[in-house]
Amino acid sequence: MKRVYKTLKEMFDLLKLIHSLDRSMIPLYIITSFSQAVEPFITIIGNAMIIDSLLLHDWKQAMMQAGVMITGLFIFGILHSYLMKKKECASMAINRKCNGKICLKAISLDYATFEDKKNLEEFEAADYNVSRNGGFGMYLLELSNMLTGCFSFMFAIGFLVNLCLMESQRGTPFDFLTSTKGSLIIVTVIMVLLIFLYMRFSKYVNQNNLKLYYEMVDVNQKLGYFSNRLCSDEKVAKEIRLYHMKDMIYTEWKKFTMEAHQFLSKQWSFERLSLMTSSFLNDAVLLLAYLFVVIKAYAGAITIGSFTQYVGSIQQLNDGLRKMAEAVNQLIVKQSYLSFYIDFINKENQMDTGTLPVEKRNDNEFEIEFHDVSYHYPGSDMYVLKHVSVKLDMKNHFAVVGRNGAGKTTFIKLLCRMYDVSEGMITLNGIDIRKYDYEEYLNLFAAVFQDFALFSFPIDENIACSRDADEKRVWNVLDCAGMKERVEKLRDGIHTLLFHQMGDGVDISGGEAQKLAIARALYKDAPFVILDEPTAALDPISEYEIYSHFHEMVKNKTSIYISHRMSSCRFCDDILVFDQGELVQRGNHEALLKDTNGVYATLWNAQAQYYNDHGSEEVLPDSCI
Numbered sequence: 001m002k003r004v005y006k007t008l009k010e011m012f013d014l015l016k017l018i019h020s021l022d023r024s025m026i027p028l029y030i031i032t033s034f035s036q037a038v039e040p041f042i043t044i045i046g047n048a049m050i051i052d053s054l055l056l057h058d059w060k061q062a063m064m065q066a067g068v069m070i071t072g073l074f075i076f077g078i079l080h081s082y083l084m085k086k087k088e089c090a091s092m093a094i095n096r097k098c099n100g101k102i103c104l105k106a107i108s109l110d111y112a113t114f115e116d117k118k119n120l121e122e123f124e125a126a127d128y129n130v131s132r133n134g135g136f137g138m139y140l141l142e143l144s145n146m147l148t149g150c151f152s153f154m155f156a157i158g159f160l161v162n163l164c165l166m167e168s169q170r171g172t173p174f175d176f177l178t179s180t181k182g183s184l185i186i187v188t189v190i191m192v193l194l195i196f197l198y199m200r201f202s203k204y205v206n207q208n209n210l211k212l213y214y215e216m217v218d219v220n221q222k223l224g225y226f227s228n229r230l231c232s233d234e235k236v237a238k239e240i241r242l243y244h245m246k247d248m249i250y251t252e253w254k255k256f257t258m259e260a261h262q263f264l265s266k267q268w269s270f271e272r273l274s275l276m277t278s279s280f281l282n283d284a285v286l287l288l289a290y291l292f293v294v295i296k297a298y299a300g301a302i303t304i305g306s307f308t309q310y311v312g313s314i315q316q317l318n319d320g321l322r323k324m325a326e327a328v329n330q331l332i333v334k335q336s337y338l339s340f341y342i343d344f345i346n347k348e349n350q351m352d353t354g355t356l357p358v359e360k361r362n363d364n365e366f367e368i369e370f371h372d373v374s375y376h377y378p379g380s381d382m383y384v385l386k387h388v389s390v391k392l393d394m395k396n397h398f399a400v401v402g403r404n405g406a407g408k409t410t411f412i413k414l415l416c417r418m419y420d421v422s423e424g425m426i427t428l429n430g431i432d433i434r435k436y437d438y439e440e441y442l443n444l445f446a447a448v449f450q451d452f453a454l455f456s457f458p459i460d461e462n463i464a465c466s467r468d469a470d471e472k473r474v475w476n477v478l479d480c481a482g483m484k485e486r487v488e489k490l491r492d493g494i495h496t497l498l499f500h501q502m503g504d505g506v507d508i509s510g511g512e513a514q515k516l517a518i519a520r521a522l523y524k525d526a527p528f529v530i531l532d533e534p535t536a537a538l539d540p541i542s543e544y545e546i547y548s549h550f551h552e553m554v555k556n557k558t559s560i561y562i563s564h565r566m567s568s569c570r571f572c573d574d575i576l577v578f579d580q581g582e583l584v585q586r587g588n589h590e591a592l593l594k595d596t597n598g599v600y601a602t603l604w605n606a607q608a609q610y611y612n613d614h615g616s617e618e619v620l621p622d623s624c625i
């Protein structure tokens with residue numbers, strides 16, 4: 001009972017959602033289902049009347065009845081195809097709207113919530129079920145089938161009750177069976193038997209289908225990775241070719257395809273068996289029903305024309321019930337698919353977004369301090385930052401250095417509030433950053449991350465992150481980032497489209513992409529500028545030029561550079577040295593070098609030695625080769 005209530009509630013919620021997306025949708029489906037259910041009865045009644053007229057040799061009447069029937073079918077045919085087309089367009093529109101809602105939700109979630117593996121899986125499931133697994137269009141189709149079945153069933157019941165009321169005038173051995181009371185009992189028994197059969201089978205089939213669906217989620221996800229990422233993503237195309245990974249990938253793909261096929265075979269054989277069993281039992285009950293109508297006709301309670309009418313009604317009753325049972329079964333399955341969508345769009349952000357406005361200051365006097373901050377990523381209990389306490393004095397230029405995995409990027413992500421600290425606190429001008437309005441707090445930072453992204457939009461929109469870019473400023477920051485000359489030569493200047501996803505755009509090199517990302521950070525004109533490995537893809541001249549321009553542009557801001565090129569640290573006022581998640585040293589270049597055993601001196605010397613060797617080949621240990 002609890003499950004029935006839950007299913008009905010889910011159905012109600014989905015209908016409410018569909019109604020909120022398109023108010024004409026539900027009335028449209030009700031009218032279509034009604035017209036679909038009525039259509040066969042026009043033929044059933046028409047045929048019965050024509051047969052009776054023909055038996056009475058009333059040709060004129062028969063012709064008229066045929067004319068009315070054909071006109072009725074014609075009108076219904078036109079109405080039906082109009083409604084079907086309208087329904088098709090409306091359901092496509094609703095799927096598009098839902099897709100839009102998924103996208104909007106995904107890009108509105110805070111970074112930590114979005115990055116959570118469970119949420120990413122839910123996003124994929126929601127997107128898959130709406131875009132590729134039928135979505136709301138299929139759900140509405142099943143709903144329409146259920147309604148059609150329901151209407152057919154009700155009309156057929158009306159006819160059968162009428163049949164029950166028709167008593168025989170002449171005495172036969174079947175008097176009880178042909179009496180109203182006996183007929184009602186028989187019709188009720190037949191109906192109960194049919195309903196019972198369909199209910200039992202749909203429940204059985206439904207449970208099994210759901211079980212198989214959940215078993216298939218995992219293999220579908222893996223197949224999705226192979227077909228969506230490995231076969232069509234240009235980012236992996238080079239490696240696949242260069243390292244001859246084609247056979248390895250194809251073998252793995254075949255393995256998962258086989259697994260999926262096995263699941264489907266299991267499902268097909270199960271469905272075949274259950275279909276055969278239910279068909280057999282169903283035909284047995286139908287035979288009983290036909291027998292009953294034959295007895296009624298034999299007893300003279302109905303005419304030959306009526307006989308065909310009641311036989312047709314029984315068929316409609318059976319079809320209606322089958323349609324209802326199948327549709328209910330499908331609705332439950334589809335409902336559970338769509339529940340991924342509902343769960344995803346109702347997902348709440350994990351981070352507290354705060355309400356305190358960030359003070360507007362033209363003098364950029366913002367000071368951030370880490371107070372004994374520790375952090376571990378969600379789903380892991382290993383701390384990647386441990387007890388970090390540091391004050392980022394205003395308008396200073398900081399360098400953050402350390403070995404790979406030391407926690408530098410994580411430190412920056414906490415600073416930009418991509419995640420909230422696990423322990424300790426970060427303050428902005430003395431107040432916990434969690435108390436500030438999240439959007440306003442983010443306005444304080446312009447960052448270029450190691451894995452920065454550019455979009456298939458025009459260059460000016462990539463830089464301004466808006467459709468209304470200030471052209472003069474765009475050219476200015478392009479100049480500072482060393483990209484002005486290159487962009488000037490492009491077909492449409494700053495309006496040139498990047499990449500090819502949104503049209504015929506241009507491709508740019510890794511270094512050029514990095515320069516555009518730097519230009520974007522400069523355009524934001526935020527009080528804190530953060531560059532995580534900002535010049536890794538740049539040639540030495542570009543690197544030198546960017547640094548010279550950059551220092552000029554950020555002189556009234558606080559800037560933070562993460563770089564493995566130790567020489568760039570020399571330009572910074574303050575260097576933060578991280579090791580295994582801890583802030584182990586802090587100071588300027590000269591002061592840090594004095595601690596000859598310190599991490600900074602070790603990193604510096606390792607790199608200096610490499611350059612001092614004047615191009616002598618670095619000898620790798622055997623184990624690396």
Ligand SMILES: Nc1ncnc2c1ncn2[C@@H]1O[C@H](COP(=O)(O)OP(=O)(O)OP(=O)(O)O)[C@@H](O)[C@H]1O
Pocket residue numbers: 115377380384402403404405406407408409410411
């Ligand atoms: N999203 C994540 N989920 C779980 N662990 C992560 C995640 N991102 C980073 N880590 C782990 O946190 C540790 C610190 O990573 P971080 O990226 O901060 O290092 P880093 O000092 O910037 O390294 P690099 O110099 O290689 O860029 C690493 O051990 C890494 O495996």
